[in-house]
Amino acid sequence: MAYLRRLPKFEYLPAQNIAEVCTLLADHGERAELLAGGTDLLLQMRRREISPAYVIGLKGVVELSGVQASEDGGLTIGAMTTMHALLSSSAIRERYGVLAQATAGIGGPELRNVATIGGNIAGALPCADMPPALITLGAKVKLKSRRGERILPVDELYPEFGRTVAQEDELLTAVLLPSVPAVSGGAYLKFHDRQSMDMTTIGVSAVVTLDADGRAFRDVKIALASSAPVPMRARRAESVLRGLPYTAKALEKAASAVCDEADPRSSWRASRDFRLELLHGLTQRAIRRAWDNAVHTAKDVS
Amino acid sequence: MKKLIQITLRVNGEEHELLVPPWRTLLEVLREHLGLTGAKRSCQEGQCGTCTVLVDGQAINSCLYLAAEAQGKDILTIEGSGADAAIAQIQKSFVQKGGVQCGFCTPGFVLATRALLTNNPDPNEDDIRDAMVGHLCRCTGYVQIVEAIQDASHQTRDEGGR
Numbered sequence: 001m002a003y004l005r006r007l008p009k010f011e012y013l014p015a016q017n018i019a020e021v022c023t024l025l026a027d028h029g030e031r032a033e034l035l036a037g038g039t040d041l042l043l044q045m046r047r048r049e050i051s052p053a054y055v056i057g058l059k060g061v062v063e064l065s066g067v068q069a070s071e072d073g074g075l076t077i078g079a080m081t082t083m084h085a086l087l088s089s090s091a092i093r094e095r096y097g098v099l100a101q102a103t104a105g106i107g108g109p110e111l112r113n114v115a116t117i118g119g120n121i122a123g124a125l126p127c128a129d130m131p132p133a134l135i136t137l138g139a140k141v142k143l144k145s146r147r148g149e150r151i152l153p154v155d156e157l158y159p160e161f162g163r164t165v166a167q168e169d170e171l172l173t174a175v176l177l178p179s180v181p182a183v184s185g186g187a188y189l190k191f192h193d194r195q196s197m198d199m200t201t202i203g204v205s206a207v208v209t210l211d212a213d214g215r216a217f218r219d220v221k222i223a224l225a226s227s228a229p230v231p232m233r234a235r236r237a238e239s240v241l242r243g244l245p246y247t248a249k250a251l252e253k254a255a256s257a258v259c260d261e262a263d264p265r266s267s268w269r270a271s272r273d274f275r276l277e278l279l280h281g282l283t284q285r286a287i288r289r290a291w292d293n294a295v296h297t298a299k300d301v302s
Numbered sequence: 303m304k305k306l307i308q309i310t311l312r313v314n315g316e317e318h319e320l321l322v323p324p325w326r327t328l329l330e331v332l333r334e335h336l337g338l339t340g341a342k343r344s345c346q347e348g349q350c351g352t353c354t355v356l357v358d359g360q361a362i363n364s365c366l367y368l369a370a371e372a373q374g375k376d377i378l379t380i381e382g383s384g385a386d387a388a389i390a391q392i393q394k395s396f397v398q399k400g401g402v403q404c405g406f407c408t409p410g411f412v413l414a415t416r417a418l419l420t421n422n423p424d425p426n427e428d429d430i431r432d433a434m435v436g437h438l439c440r441c442t443g444y445v446q447i448v449e450a451i452q453d454a455s456h457q458t459r460d461e462g463g464r
Contacts, residue, residue, distance in 0.1 A: 005346075012307060012324030012370050035368070042327075042366050043347050055324070059371050084360070108436025109417065111348050113360040114367065 007045050014057035018064065018144060021056060021171050026146045028054045029168030035059075036080060036119035039111050064118070064173060067091065073179030079118025079141075079172045084109070086117060096177060097293060098186025098205055102133035105190060118172045121154065124164050124230070131158070131231035132205035132223035133188050138178050143170040151176065155223075158230035183218075184209040185293025189286045190225065191278050193269070200225045201270045202278040204258075206286040210294050216245045220287070222254070227262040227279060236261045237283070246291055255283040309373045313338065314382030320369075328372050329353045329364035332379060340380035340409040351437030354410035355379050361417040363436070378416075380409035389416050392454040401450030403441035410437050415451050423459055425451070 013032075015021045025032065032054035035041055044050050058064060064080035067089045075091055083103045086092055093100045106112060106120070106129055120130040121141060134154040141157065143150050143166050154175075157164045166172060190203035203225030211218040220241040222234040237257035244250040264275035306321045313336060322331055332338045332355070342352035346365050353365040356378040383389035392415045396402050401411070411434065418425060418433040425433065430451045431444075439447060 006330070007325040007327065009323070009325050011305070012368065014370065035371075038366050038368070038371075039348055039363075042368075046346060057368070057371060107348065108351070109414070109433055110351060110354055110361045110363045110436045113362050 005046050005048070007042065008048060008051040010045075010052055010055045012055050012057060014060050016060055018061060018171065018173060021058065021061060022144060022146045022169070024054070024056050025169045025171060028056075032056050034122070034171065036122075037082065037111075037115035038119075039107070039115045040119060040123045040125065070176065075177040077117055077175040077177065079121075079174055080116050081118075083107075083112035083115050083117070083120075087112070095180055096137060096186075098136060098188050098207055098290070099130070099133045099177075101186075102129040102188040102203070102205065105129060105188070105192075117175055121157070121175070122164055122166065122172050124158055124162050126161065126229055126231060127199045127203075127226045128231060129188065129190065129200055129203055129225055132203055132225045133186075134175065134177075135223035135231065135233050136186060136205045136207040136221040137180070138221070140176045140178075141172050142174040142176065143167075144173045145169040145171065149173075154231075155233050161229035181209050183214070183294060183298045185290050185295070185297055187286045187289035187293060189282050189289065191282060199269065202226050202264070202275050202282055204279065204282040204286040206283070206290040208287065208290045208294050210291075210298055214295065214298060216243060217241050217250075218243075220254075222258065222283065222287070224258070224262060224279070227264045227275065229263070229265075232262065234258045234261055234283075241287070251284040251287050254287060255280045258283045307370060309370055311336075311369065311372055311377060312375070313377045314379060315385065322369055324368065324370050326369045327365055328355070328357075328367040328369045328377070331369035332364060332377075338379050338381050342406055342409065344406075345438075348436070349438070350407075351410040351414065351434075352407050354413050354437070356413055356417060359417065359420060361414045378413070380412060383412070386416070388419065388458060389413075391457050392416060392419070392451075395454035395457060396447070396450040399450035399453050400446040401442060403439075407437060407439045411439070411447060415454060418451070419455055419458060424455060427452070 033052040035055050035057050065078045068076045070076045120128050139154045186207035188205045190200045192198040205223045207221045209219040220238045222237050224232045237254045240257045241254045259276050266272045311318045344350045344352040348363045348366050355364045358375050392412050402408050
């Protein structure tokens, strides 16, 4: 039985620093996989979905972990920062609540103690919870190789199912969160079968910014998990909502737009129709909660 | 690619020099190389929690962790409970509150409880259920396990206060 299998054979290459990882990737990139937390990679290997000749161990690369304030008022999160470490950061919990909510809903403590933000992003799974939250926050990632370094919005990272635009020799080193406006709030809501322990059936992330009167949407960002072959930004719904006053009708319109542009699949977990039903409900709920959070933070500021 | 690697594992305070294939998980090495069968192999995908051990005090699924990655870290398995007063108390509470039936899941629950009580000595029922979400028990229905963890937290705090 497939799930009783041992891991396929590979050569293990533990790295100590970023430069070493880049060299290993330059030498073996095509035949190597990066081992971060391992909670997805080792499963895929055990199922023989992938059998890399080389596994580059990242757990010893200390310079890849940690949450730091960046010069522009945002945060820089090392790619190997565990979900547990992320939730231990008061800056994340207080200013980037949508990311904290998405993270807290992933697995149990045993998984969050090893699973990393970089792994959740680079794994490129449509059901990953962190990419939608990061997209709605306007987050970017830093990709590094021996050829140089580039910075890309998370939004532009996923060209197709299961893949990122990162080249074989590139390492995702950090996630860059921009500073957040004081009059904004976010929420991440998901539906899944077993509390915290199942893959996300549908996830909706929303970040809203209030206008000057606090009555209408100045800006809205919406992104979805398990709603398309890739983590997906719901641009049409965003533009529907931008400028509208906060009413039940506006939320309904946005939810319909989300369902129009989303393309969920049917699987044993849920049918396409059921997922669309979920999207319709969760979108409105996520926007409502994001709005409430924005009103709450705006009050704290004034 | 067949080459074995040399690793040093510190398990329950004892150092072991081992020659293992790099694709061996920590769980496989604990069970098959060191004969420590307290951590169980079950789902092999991080769903059931029966393979839980503590690495540097943090609960992890040892089926999703390479033995090579545990090099230089402090590993605590249920077999190390003799030297750990907190674990001894947790075990007592599990027995007294009926949190043990067939026993297969118990080492995982006990070690996860140890990690929980270290971070949060006074968890409420929600905290406990959140902390145990990665552990399955097919016998108890969880009620007695929650009671056992509550009891362990009370007993441990009483001890500390004395």
